[in-house]
Amino acid sequence: MIIVNLDVMMAKRKISSGELAARVGITQANLSILKNQKAKAVRFSTLNDICKALDCQPGDILEYKED
């Protein structure tokens, strides 16, 4: 399964949920869905904006773990 390590990266960059949501252009509710592993899919455009906002690579946010 794919694990979203967004909160780890946010802690490293010392950025709050509200600020990241505003920078990426998504709602805090949707950011919460992403952080809580509830999302079914992530658009490339959203991933691009998150990576830009956190100055990181997609691999820093997404991780594959065996079920």
Next chain:
Amino acid sequence: MGYNNGIIRWTKIATLMFIGITVVGDIFGIVITKYIALIWAGVTEIEKISMLAVVFYLGTVGAYVVLFSLLKLLTNMSKDKVFDRQNTKLMGIITAALIGIAVVCVAGGFIWFGCWELTIVSLFMALVVMSVKVVFDKAITMKEEMDLTI
């Protein structure tokens, strides 16, 4: 949207009218079954007439389930609750009730052949509702996936 609301409103009125007809049918159930038995089926035995009355009343129970479920379904749709799991559950109830009516009508068919026509109509309607339910189930799954795409 206004166009659809108009259709829903008229369908609700029609459903309420059918509920009214079913209530009237229940009140005059004995008279109706006697008429069907004597005039249409040519049956005079009291046991067969009673059996037909039981089939009639069981059929109306199924009709109430179908009509009230349909009314609830239409109410949900008028509230813009279209792709909702509750609606597919209601469609499942309608399908089950229609199959129930068909089963009851099979028994009635041994007294009056006309009941078997109702069986076919009822099963066909169940098939249509079940197909719509499958489409709704797929649509709801797709909607849920879309809602969880960030």
